[in-house]
Structure formats: C-alpha cells, structure tokens
Amino acid sequence: MSPSGSLATVSRALDDRALAVLAEARTVAAGCESFAIEADESSVVHEPTLAALRASRLSELVVPSAFGGRFDQVDPLAVCVARQACMKVSSHLDSLFALQGIGSYAISVAGTEEQRRTWLPKVASAEVLAGLALTEPGAGSDLKAIATTATVDGDEIVVDGAKSFISNGGAAGFYTTLVAENGGLSLLLIPADSPGLTVTATPEIIAPHVLGDLHLDGVRLPSSARLGEPGKGLRHVLATLSVFRISVAGAAVGLMEGALEEAVRHTRTREQFGRPLAQHGPVAALLADSWAELESTRLLTYETAASARLDPAANLDRSSLAKLAATEAASRVVDRCVQAMGRWGLVRGSKIEKYYRQARPMRVYEGASEVLRLGIARRLCDEVD
Ligand SMILES: Cc1cc2nc3c(=O)[nH]c(=O)nc-3n(C[C@H](O)[C@H](O)[C@H](O)COP(=O)(O)OP(=O)(O)OC[C@H]3O[C@@H](n4cnc5c(N)ncnc54)[C@H](O)[C@@H]3O)c2cc1C
Numbered sequence: 001m002s003p004s005g006s007l008a009t010v011s012r013a014l015d016d017r018a019l020a021v022l023a024e025a026r027t028v029a030a031g032c033e034s035f036a037i038e039a040d041e042s043s044v045v046h047e048p049t050l051a052a053l054r055a056s057r058l059s060e061l062v063v064p065s066a067f068g069g070r071f072d073q074v075d076p077l078a079v080c081v082a083r084q085a086c087m088k089v090s091s092h093l094d095s096l097f098a099l100q101g102i103g104s105y106a107i108s109v110a111g112t113e114e115q116r117r118t119w120l121p122k123v124a125s126a127e128v129l130a131g132l133a134l135t136e137p138g139a140g141s142d143l144k145a146i147a148t149t150a151t152v153d154g155d156e157i158v159v160d161g162a163k164s165f166i167s168n169g170g171a172a173g174f175y176t177t178l179v180a181e182n183g184g185l186s187l188l189l190i191p192a193d194s195p196g197l198t199v200t201a202t203p204e205i206i207a208p209h210v211l212g213d214l215h216l217d218g219v220r221l222p223s224s225a226r227l228g229e230p231g232k233g234l235r236h237v238l239a240t241l242s243v244f245r246i247s248v249a250g251a252a253v254g255l256m257e258g259a260l261e262e263a264v265r266h267t268r269t270r271e272q273f274g275r276p277l278a279q280h281g282p283v284a285a286l287l288a289d290s291w292a293e294l295e296s297t298r299l300l301t302y303e304t305a306a307s308a309r310l311d312p313a314a315n316l317d318r319s320s321l322a323k324l325a326a327t328e329a330a331s332r333v334v335d336r337c338v339q340a341m342g343r344w345g346l347v348r349g350s351k352i353e354k355y356y357r358q359a360r361p362m363r364v365y366e367g368a369s370e371v372l373r374l375g376i377a378r379r380l381c382d383e384v385d
Helices: 016-029 034-041 047-055 058-060 076-089 090-108 115-122 233-269 282-312 313-340 353-361 369-383
Strands: 128-134 149-153 156-167 175-183 184-191 199-201 211-222
Touching: 016 058, 016 076, 016 090, 034 047, 034 090, 034 184, 034 353, 047 090, 058 076, 076 090, 076 233, 090 115, 090 128, 090 156, 090 175, 090 184, 090 233, 115 149, 156 175, 156 184, 175 211, 175 233, 175 282, 184 211, 184 233, 199 282, 233 282, 233 313, 233 353, 282 313, 313 353, 313 369
Parallel strands: 128 175, 149 175
Antiparallel strands: 149 156, 156 211, 175 184, 199 211
C-alpha cells in the first residue's frame, strides 16, 4: 500500500511525464468525487462533471500541441493513466474525457489544416464534445456491413442512414462518421447542426452512459467534410483504435483499484465467526487473487501503452491483448469484491454496485472480447515460427 493507503501505487513502470499526468488526473477526479454517483447515473451530460473537465487541462492530452493540445503527438500512456484516475472515481468523467480523443483523433491524423484549426482547439478545451459514429442497427463488430451511404452530388456529399449507440450522441458538436461509398468505407466530419441529422435516445443500459442514435436523412455536406481519401476511412478508424483501445485497459485498472479498495475496507473491519472477514482463508483468497490480477494487468497495460507511443499502428494487436486481459480481469475482480462484501456488495447506489455494472460494457465496446480474441489468435499464429 502507498502512504495514502490507496491501491493506486506509484509504479516504476511510469516515467515522469506519465506520473505527472496521473497526479493531475487524480486531482481532477477528486474534484468530481462528491457528485460521482449522481453523474454516473446520468445518460445525459452531467454539467458539473463537464464543468470540471473544462476547468482542468485534461482534454489537451488527446490533441497534438500544434492545435491546442499538450504533447507533439497524443501520448497513449498519458491517456491511459488519465483514464485510470478518472474511471476510479467516475465513469461519466472517464467517458467525457476519452471521447474527446476517440471522436477527434481522425481529425488529428487525417484532417485538413482547416478542419484541424476549426475543431481541435475546441476539443482540447472541451468547449465542443466529440463523437465517433461507426455502429449501426445492422453493423456492430462487422463494420464492413455498414449501410449508411455517402453519394456525391455535384460539389456536395449526401448522407443517408442511421448510427446507433453513439457515445455523446445528442451532446457532441460533431460526429466522425464511417459511411459506405462505392464499395469502400469513407470517413466524414459531420457537424451536429447539419440539416437532416437528428438524434433520438438509445435504450438505457445497465451502466448509464451518454448515448444517442443518429438519423441521417439526406444530410448534405461540402466535399471539405471528408476525413482522408474516399474509400480509405477504415484506416483512420484503426489509427484511432491503435491509440485509444489500450486506454480502455487503463480505465479497467482504475475500476479494479476502486472495487478492491472497497472490498478491503469492508472485509478488514467486518467480523464473522470472531475474526475480520479478510482473515478467513476463502475471503483472503478473493482479495489476494484480485490484487494479483490488478497488478499484473496494470503492468501489461503500462508496458503496452508505452510501446504504442513509438508506433501505435504496429501495436494494435498488443493493445487488443491488453484491453482483453484488463477488461476480463475487471469483471472477475469486481465480482469477487461483491462476493467478499456479502449483502453490502449488492446495495444499489453503493460504489461497489456501480463498479459491478460499469465493468460489464467494457467487454463489449471498442472491440468485443470474442472479436479481439480472433485477431489476437491470428497474430499469435503469425508470430510463432
Ligand atoms: C457504452 C457503449 C458505448 C458505445 N459507444 C459507441 C460509440 O461511441 N460509437 C460507436 O460507433 N459505437 C459505440 N458503441 C457500440 C459498440 O461499438 C458495439 O456494441 C460493439 O462494436 C459490438 O457490436 P454489437 O453490440 O452490435 O455486438 P455484435 O457485433 O452483434 O456481437 C454480439 C456478440 O457476438 C460476438 N461476435 C460478433 N462477431 C463475432 C465473430 N466473428 N466471432 C466470434 N464472436 C463474434 C461479439 O463478441 C459479441 O459477444 C457503444 C456501445 C456501448 C455499450
């Protein structure tokens, strides 16, 4: 344990930059602690949480310095540790922060100078929220099945279709949107106020999240709305995943820290059969196994994010591996923590119950576990002589 009594130990796997970002993000998250339970129950933007994000400089981490961001290039390890600190306190804060990068990264890597100058400084200050619209009613894991179409009409591009379960749907200022065009997939930057774009509510999920379904009915965009070349959109989506998929593992580490701390505080004080629960072998095993999983996935996460700094694209499979390991571990850890706390692990509105629900979607979004396993196994077979 660190002197503060927290599981958020200072890891020697982090360099000075990452440690400074971790400390900074912890301060921002601490400022959100008093309203975190309320924020995490909200499926619309929670204004005090957004105000805290805006007042901080955290969103600068997801934008290159030439456009109002912090570092020359977006640093996957910095994003990872920032998400760790945010998620431990509030999934709402974590999501608002992460989406600024997930929604805007394609602009950073493929946008025109004008697109970058128009949008990125506002993303870096969190004045404008960002969205990434890939998923459709008929296209989830299989993005090649995307049915939203882009058709060139003179100087304009006309977009028709629907996107579902889009984070920040209804709150974002723009959506980086993947569409089908002439047999390929293209990426478009669609401002939220475009005529023909409407947003309806997505069904409420077990861990509330700002989500909306987008309806695109004859949305007309100038040709300058393209992000990169026609038909090459998937490339920029993969670039986004290369940097941000590993950050889901960072968030999972933060969630595990929070859940395990709750379980430790409960089981070392509550006595049954004359001793604290934590001193009964099977309960001690729940705690010890959870700590082992937390610390091993922490190291894997930091190591993978540090490697992704050098060449994010080359590290996509490793990022998938770390995301898979950390999110699956988070579900196991939080389940053990609930078990160790007995009926107190089941109380609605408690921190542990919140973590239990929040761990679940992490195994579905940004690459569902089964789909990640397919790619990881393929890579493994390629790597072995
Ligand atoms: C909280 C939340 C936020 C989200 N935010 C966004 C967002 O901002 N933008 C966006 O575009 N989308 C977003 N999504 C949607 C998310 O990306 C999809 O849910 C995800 O891609 C999985 O697609 P699906 O839900 O349609 O599941 P499906 O693709 O239907 O998969 C269902 C199950 O089948 C498995 N499966 C699918 N194909 C295979 C296969 N070939 N082999 C083995 N197993 C397979 C999957 O692993 C999964 O277990 C969000 C979802 C959630 C829950």
